[in-house]
Amino acid sequence: MGRGKFKGKPTGRRHFSTPEEMLAGTSTRPRTFRKEEAEVEEEMSDVESEEEIEDESEKVKGAQGVIQVENPNLAKPKNLKARDVDIEKTTELSRREREEIEKQRAHERYMRLQEQGKTDQAKKDLERLALIRQQRAEAAKKREEEKAAKEQKKVEARK
Numbered sequence: 760m761g762r763g764k765f766k767g768k769p770t771g772r773r774h775f776s777t778p779e780e781m782l783a784g785t786s787t788r789p790r791t792f793r794k795e796e797a798e799v800e801e802e803m804s805d806v807e808s809e810e811e812i813e814d815e816s817e818k819v820k821g822a823q824g825v826i827q828v829e830n831p832n833l834a835k836p837k838n839l840k841a842r843d844v845d846i847e848k849t850t851e852l853s854r855r856e857r858e859e860i861e862k863q864r865a866h867e868r869y870m871r872l873q874e875q876g877k878t879d880q881a882k883k884d885l886e887r888l889a890l891i892r893q894q895r896a897e898a899a900k901k902r903e904e905e906k907a908a909k910e911q912k913k914v915e916a917r918k
Contacts, residue, residue, distance in 0.1 A: 852860070873881045 869878065872878045876882065876885055
């Protein structure tokens with residue numbers, strides 16, 4: 760029976776055991792999964808016990824035991840386990856991080872001074888604002904005078 764353009768792969772065929780085969784024990788399916796899983800668990804426990812033994816018997820060679828030097832070029836492990844984390848140890852910030860923090864603090868300080876009106880830019884802004892307010896007040900006063908003059912003309916025209 761044609762399936763069209765694509766043919767089925769031979770790996771996709773499934774073979775199911777009949778109940779008679781299962782009872783007789785002649786199934787073609789291997790029953791080794793649980794055995795393999797148990798072996799993997801045993802290997803994991805063996806590896807853990809070997810690591811503990813290696814940590815205890817680790818010997819220091821040469822001047823490594825005398826001189827404790829931290830190599831700045833050494834790639835440090837990115838992920839630390841919770842038991843390995845040292846809470847008391849303070850981490851030094853990188854140059855970029857320090858510069859970023861300094862930049863943020865300087866900006867905050869400038870904005871505080873700006874709000875208080877102590878910076879040159881703030882003084883110029885306040886002068887401009889005062890000038891604009893004065894111009895608006897004069898314009899409003901002029902409009903009121905014109906309005907009053909119009910009203911006056913209307914009253915005179917009615918008479």
